[in-house]
Amino acid sequence: MKKTTGTDRSITRNWRPATRAVRGGTWRSEHGETSEALFLTSGYTYDDAATVAARFAGEDSGMTYSRLQNPTVAMLEERICLMEGAEACRAQASGMAAMTAALLCQLSAGDHCVAARAAFGSCRWLVDHLLPRFGIETTVIDSADNDAWERAIRPNTKVFFFETPANPTLDIVDLAHVCAVAKAHGITSVVDNAFCSPALQRPMEFGADVVAYSATKLMDGQGRVLAGAVCGSEAFINDVLLPFQRNTGPNIAPFNAWVVLKGLETLSLRAHKQSENALKLGQFMEGRVPTMLHPGLASHPRHELAMRQMDACGPIFSFIVDDRAQAHTILDALELVDISNNIGDARSLMCHPASTTHAGMTAEDRDAMGVAEGMLRINVGLEDVDDIIEDMDRALQAAGL
Numbered sequence: 475m476k477k478t479t480g481t482d483r484s485i486t487r488n489w490r491p492a493t494r495a496v497r498g499g500t501w502r503s504e505h506g507e508t509s510e511a512l513f514l515t516s517g518y519t520y521d522d523a524a525t526v527a528a529r530f531a532g533e534d535s536g537m538t539y540s541r542l543q544n545p546t547v548a549m550l551e552e553r554i555c556l557m558e559g560a561e562a563c564r565a566q567a568s569g570m571a572a573m574t575a576a577l578l579c580q581l582s583a584g585d586h587c588v589a590a591r592a593a594f595g596s597c598r599w600l601v602d603h604l605l606p607r608f609g610i611e612t613t614v615i616d617s618a619d620n621d622a623w624e625r626a627i628r629p630n631t632k633v634f635f636f637e638t639p640a641n642p643t644l645d646i647v648d649l650a651h652v653c654a655v656a657k658a659h660g661i662t663s664v665v666d667n668a669f670c671s672p673a674l675q676r677p678m679e680f681g682a683d684v685v686a687y688s689a690t691k692l693m694d695g696q697g698r699v700l701a702g703a704v705c706g707s708e709a710f711i712n713d714v715l716l717p718f719q720r721n722t723g724p725n726i727a728p729f730n731a732w733v734v735l736k737g738l739e740t741l742s743l744r745a746h747k748q749s750e751n752a753l754k755l756g757q758f759m760e761g762r763v764p765t766m767l768h769p770g771l772a773s774h775p776r777h778e779l780a781m782r783q784m785d786a787c788g789p790i791f792s793f794i795v796d797d798r799a800q801a802h803t804i805l806d807a808l809e810l811v812d813i814s815n816n817i818g819d820a821r822s823l824m825c826h827p828a829s830t831t832h833a834g835m836t837a838e839d840r841d842a843m844g845v846a847e848g849m850l851r852i853n854v855g856l857e858d859v860d861d862i863i864e865d866m867d868r869a870l871q872a873a874g875l
């Protein structure tokens with residue numbers, strides 16, 4: 475394997491974002507392939523016993539076993555790292571593997587975690603059910619209330635955990651404020667950046683310590699594989715995350731890593747075009763449905779903050795109609811947009827969170843976090859936006875809107 479200039483940080487640090495997305499992290503085999511090679515191997519062989527001993531002793535940087543290192547996965551990790559502006563990154567099997575690892579690697583019995591109330595269903599399950607089982611205390615707060623973060627701090631608070639924008643309520647967290655409060659109290663901020671990807675928002679620029687991803691979403695961007703990643707400082711990734719990850723094994727398959735690696739090359743183009751389409755669709759719908767939850771529209775309570783933190787509004791927004799029956803009528807009337815709970819895809823997809831992604835919560839918990847019975851969430855894709863608008867128009871009409 476020949477490391478190219480894409481692995482030399484003294485060179486890649488000077489590259490602009492588009493160059494990092496296409497060339498960051500690339501290694502080449504002796505064949506000089508242009509596209510990154512896919513290493514479907516679980517193990518490695520060695521020329522002699524001294525070499526393998528040196529590798530296991532950490533004195534030689536070569537590969538030893540794919541739960542610990544794999545060249546295709548390493549290319550993905552370096553590329554995400556460069557795009558995020560992080561010191562280090564480790565890829566994971568899925569977004570939830572990333573969230574679980576990012577929390578469990580640093581929390582112990584007796585610690586306390588403060589988390590945003592509005593969150594992806596499985597993220598809330600970690601906070602509400604998994605962490606407490608291991609003696610880790612948790613508090614959920616209204617993440618849009620800046621003072622609530624400081625009020626929730628206890629002497630044993632170790633982690634702040636939140637999404638911005640949140641899935642599916644589109645709550646926006648004030649990154650600079652919340653990360654500064656965390657820093658002032660020696661708390662690690664863990665930001666789930668799935669709705670944006672580094673193409674639209676880089677939380678570390680606002681002081682975040684750890685950024686965790688579902689790479690299944692915008693990074694793959696074509697609805698093919700599950701993938702995740704955790705980014706942080708060298709110290710956090712190498713000393714805190716890696717011992718946990720290497721011994722528990724939430725590894726990404728090399729094939730999935732390769733798919734995401736190729737997805738990153740077009741991430742910025744897709745994220746910006748899908749944001750543009752989402753803004754046009756949102757503008758069309760404003761006034762037509764009772765409530766819009768769209769960070770790109772001035773009607774969003776934190777529109778200005780969102781636009782300060784994000785380069786564009788992102789492809790995903792939600793809206794609320796009268797009730798579940800009306801929401802289901804809209805879904806059933808769609809001809810182009812698919813009924814699907816995935817997001818970040820190049821296809822437009824729409825779902826009813828209360829009966830899908832958040833069906834595992836009690837009605838009271840859904841209510842408290844703002845997941846109304848009449849809420850619909852849409853991922854706006856790369857189709858011609860006029861076709862998407864016509865489909866939405868037809869579906870709203872079918873529901874009497």
Ligand SMILES: *Cc1c(COP(=O)(O)O)cnc(C)c1O
Pocket residue numbers: 568569570571573594596597637641666668669687688689690691700701702817
């Ligand atoms: C999808 C999603 C996840 C989980 O990611 P998977 O890749 O499906 O495991 C976590 N957080 C948010 C905000 C998500 O949208």
